Amino acid sequence: MGTSFGRGGATSFQQDWQNSDCILIEGSNLAECHPVGFQWIMEAKARGATLIHVDPRYTRTSALADIHVxxxxGSDIAFLGGIINYVVEHEAYFEDYVRLFTNxxxxxxxxxKDTEDLGGIFSGLDEEQRSYDPLTWQYEGEEVGAASGQREQLYEERNEEEGGEKSSGHRPSVASSGRGESHGSGGAAAHPxxxxxxxxxxPRCVFQIVKRHFARYTPExxxxxxxxxxxxxxxxxxxxxxxxxxxxxxxxxxxxGWTQHSVGVQYIRTAAILQLLLGNIGRPxxxxxxxxxxxxxxxxxxxxTLYNLxxxxxPMPHAHQDDDLEAFLKGVSTDKGYWSDMKGYLVSLLKAWWGPAATEENDFCFDYLPKLTGSHSTYETVMAQLDGKCKGYFVVGENPAVGSANAxxxxxxxxxxxxxxVRDFGLxxxxxWWKDGPEIESGELRTQDIATEVFFFPAAAHTEKNGSFTNTQRMLQWxxxxxxxAGDARSELWFYYHLGRVIREKLSGSTDEMDAPLLDLQWDYPTEGTVAEPSADAVLAEINGWDADGRPLASYEQLNADGSTVCGCWIYCGVFTDGTNQAxxxxxxxxxxxVAPEWGWAWPANRRIIYNRASADENGKPWSQRKAYVWWDEEQSxxxxxxxxxxxxxxxxxxxPPAGxxxxxxxxxxxAFVMQADGKAWxxxxxxxxxxxxPTHYEPQDSPFENLLYDQQRNPVRQVFARRxxxxxxxxxxxxSEAFPYPITTYRLTEHHTAGGMSRWQPYLSELQPEMFCEVSPELAEERELVHRGWATIITARGVIEARVMVTERMAPLLVQGRLVHQIGLPYHWGTNGYSKxxxxxxxxxxxxxxxSHIQEVKALSxxxxxxxxxxxxxANDLVEDYIRRAGITSDTGMEVRGDH
Amino acid sequence: MVKSVCPYCAVGCGQNVFVKDERVVHIEGDPDSPVSRGRLCPKGSASLQLTTGETRRLEVLYRAPYASDWEVIDLDTAMDMVAERVLRTRREFWQWDVEGKRVRRTMGIASLGGATLDNEENYLMKKLYTALGAIQIENQARI
Known part of the structure; x- marks a missing residue:
């Protein structure tokens, strides 16, 4: 969304669904996973809106929809691309909106060169690096900087243009640099x-390119x-x-259901294109x-708490030669739009972290920021752990032993x-895992051989600490x-504040340059209560920021690049306006x-629907009275x-604007898209x-079907890891390939939460959903002799599990490429501990x-x-090895860049 | 009664937390909330068990290398031990340069978690980790 619109957040708020005439839910089981939010969809339906649910499974969301598809x-881009083609072919797009507000x-x-020209890939593919050089994708004439996403893509070109020293070596592999989510607020570099x-x-305008690109996405x-x-x-x-x-x-x-794919970001891009063609962004x-x-x-x-931001x-800076603040800013900010003020945002952040030590002369301690050299996502970290290159690990309110891909x-x-x-509520x-994990059961690991020291710290609950959550509609609520x-349970605020305090005490007096960022760190937060809890209000005040006189700021437009303002997170600037906790x-x-503007506080600047300038036409008048939201008032100007x-x-x-x-x-x-480098939605x-x-339809990494649209089977630049x-x-x-004939998808249930840390230990919830199960159709049950409420064993080249069988017509077989396909549904909440196992x-x-995004593909596998x-x-391992042998799987299987083998 | 927010999903339902004798005794939906209008789902309704249930651990546990079981240790001792290990590993895996480019970082320390935490907590985490030079900082948003 960041790349399309300029900010990586929901464009609207849940209550606004009641103003919709039609709601398409896809890649989500909203009624079961967000039941209370779903009430606003039911409000819309009660007002006559049509509800469409597109999902492999028939769920409670489908049951309440007018149309279930x-x-x-793993085929959503083909589906949404088909709708785009339909809209364009039938000239059903909102032409004035498209011309005015999009590129x-x-x-x-x-x-x-498009996928149409090159058989399913774009120009610029470097097969050896498994990455694209995006230079040819630019607008005619000049380059454009991304408001979000891979903002440093053009770093070297830009600094060379300015006479900067040419970097040695080849361009960094874009696929490994990991900037996908940096378009959270502010678009990619592009010609203004x-x-x-x-x-x-x-023929080379974007609209015509889009039209040609999706022409093959026909209903057939x-x-x-x-x-x-x-x-x-x-x-x-x-x-x-x-x-x-x-x-x-x-x-x-x-x-x-959309993000967890090897081409997940493009799923959302497809939806963005569709909504822009239909004129549905920035409007009630x-x-x-x-x-x-x-x-x-x-x-x-x-x-x-992400490596790249x-x-x-x-963006977190990447290592470049002769890197400094100016070079960094030149590489990543835009000339037009609010992202061009990045220097003020960054300098104010550096002042929040390093205070008086951050001065104009020392680039405001820009050098204190550690630098990236590629992707350092959680999955690369796992590889580094396996390789012995990363030896200390904090796991804080997460459960990767069962909750992350390839457990x-x-x-x-x-x-x-x-x-x-490990910091959590329970064990x-x-x-x-070191005493009762699956590897102990299988004998692969023995407890007495495992050297890892493990600390368990009990965590405080939300009722035991002050603080703010930012919900799905960008709204902070305190x-x-x-x-x-009770006992030794503490908040993360407590843990990290005191850990930092102890570390700084231990380093006190150090003159080692490597310790300077710690010793200069602004780390004096007031504490309160019997446990010396740091004041969350004080932290929020720092996040909001203050001016040279210590007065709380009201807006990010007040941030300066000269070091006179402090602000820990510029998009949250305003949450402490007048010294009052707006959240x-x-x-x-x-x-x-x-709209409820006085409940909590939404970024940016308490706007609830963003890009809402687009709710009015070129003259600032609402597109229609029925959909009036924000408009230009002539009298008040x-x-x-x-x-x-x-x-x-x-x-x-x-x-x-005047030239220049x-x-x-x-x-x-x-x-209307003020964060974008050209002011337009993309x-x-x-x-x-x-x-x-x-977006282009590619098949999932593991798919029983060939890509009918192109000779290119998979996303050529997906990240894959050839590991044992x-x-x-x-x-x-x-x-x-016949060894793994069934598509599998994973999902959540109403009664459990993610990897179960907050639900499998609760008696109520465990009673409601007591154990792992799989959903299969009656046809598949017959084909594989599966019995309702009996057991099934499910196997991939990574592992084997068992699950109770639920035979249900909710998993309808589909006719795909002339073949009846049976899909398997797997909730993923379980593990060996807790009440529900x-x-x-x-x-x-x-x-x-x-x-x-470096997000794993767990919504579509086989x-x-x-x-x-x-x-x-x-x-158990022998069975998996047997499948690997029978399927002829090697370290090369599925690793190709081009084509289908 | 204390105003709160449900800790499970990101709908952000309002909660009213009732306290008696310094104990949480009841949690229900906040009818004032424009998002949730007083409703809670099964998980939100179970948050009294989440916060006051018997399965919560309240002591710090330590498993020594090669040990077959946990031992209970003092919180302050544990904090000091973790700080020692952070400093040791940080130094052991410290990098000033990679291929001639300045990086000023440690690759020895990673962190996973944040999406269930408060903004203020994520802020202190990112601030401290960055000052330590640790970059492999991730959370559920990636997962």
């Missing part, structure tokens, strides 16, 4: 004023690839078309909602550590401590408008409406993505990653199923 797992009219470089053809007829193709009958597919297309335009809006909601009842599964998963990317989506490699990595710290599998934690605001819903305008409030719709303007000044009155991404400017315990399945149609679905999953319980002890 079962499709084959549809922008011309693309002559050097660009691309050559445009307002008629959108030029969708039927063959997705297993969706043509008439059902056309019904979905027409329903969306009928409910979009000036008078009507449609919304899309997705979850990890429209938008794309990312439904997230953890209380503060949005917050943990905004203030990132600093707070507020500022065995997670555990073997931990068995190779010097020390491991989750990640804390106890929770107040009700009691102090703790709780004006009851019934006492305010349906400002933007007004139901929400905070996501636009300079005094900039008229007719404003045209920079930053926010360079935005015209029509540039149908086509000239920068910012590692695997292409347009991470073998991939043979390509469809090749020898051995079972094998983990992640014993089966492989580490194959999206090259942008495997085999047979009746009965799995073998015990070493016999």
């Amino acid at each position: 079962p499709l084959r797992v 549809g009219p922008s011309l693309v470089s002559e050097d660009f 004023n691309a050559v445009r053809d307002e008629t959108m007829q030029h 193709m969708v039927e063959q690839v997705c297993g969706v009958p043509r008439d059902l597919f056309v019904k979905v297309c027409q329903t969306l078309v009928d409910n979009s335009g000036r008078e009507r809006t449609s919304a899309i909601a997705y979850a990890v 009842g429209g938008g794309i909602m990312a439904m997230r599964g953890h209380a503060s998963i949005q917050g943990s990317t905004d203030i990132p 600093l707070p507020g989506y500022i 065995k490699m997670q555990r073997l990595g931990m068995a190779n550590l010097d020390w491991l710290v 989750i599998e990640s804390a106890t 929770h107040h401590a009700a009691v102090e934690p 703790a605001r709780r004006k009851p819903a019934r006492e305010q408008s349906s 400002k933007w007004v409406g139901h929400d905070v305008p996501d636009f300079d409030p005094s900039k008229s719709p007719w404003h045209r 303007s920079r930053g926010a000044e360079a935005l015209s009155g029509e540039d 149908l086509y991404a000239p920068a910012g993505l590692t695997d292409g400017p347009l 315990h991470n073998r991939y399945h043979p390509n469809p149609g090749t020898r051995g 079972g094998d983990s679905a992640n014993e089966l999953t492989a580490i194959s990653l999206d090259p942008n 495997g085999d199923i047979r009746p009965g319980r799995r073998p015990r002890g070493s016999a």
